[in-house]
Amino acid sequence: MIELTVDGTPLEAPAGQSLGAVLLQAGRTALRNSPSGTPRGLFCGIGVCQECRVIVDGVVARACVTPVSAGMQVSTGHT
Template sequence: MDDCVRVIIDGEPLAVPAFTTVAAAIVMRGAGGTRRSVTGEPRAAFCGMGVCHECRVTVDGRAHVLGCQTLCRDGLSIETMR
């Protein structure tokens, strides 16, 4: 893949096109969601503009990062909250 960056999602490496958001990378990986609600329901990116906060993930050890507002960069470590 030309002009790609490599990220690690839940311990698995993935190459994505440059300028891909974290939320899009998670979808490209085929993951069912980014986190679970307090009642255990699966949650995933919904609005795509940072308003709903459903895309929260841990990025490089920093919790509650909005995946739809964060661009992937080479070596980025992403952990879903599932």
């Protein structure tokens, strides 16, 4: 198990599991907002639609194809 931080809250997860799966398991279904403010989240799950964009260590990443790692800093709720 490793520990990452999501919006300032520590979260434990199995190393290497996809960030999208970890967030879903933690009940985080809304990962970003559309330009009109509509909550968006996992959709395709295979890295194509980009609906799961979050900020990981200061860089935009697709949660569904990003493996979690120790110390990862994740921020959600962006457009």
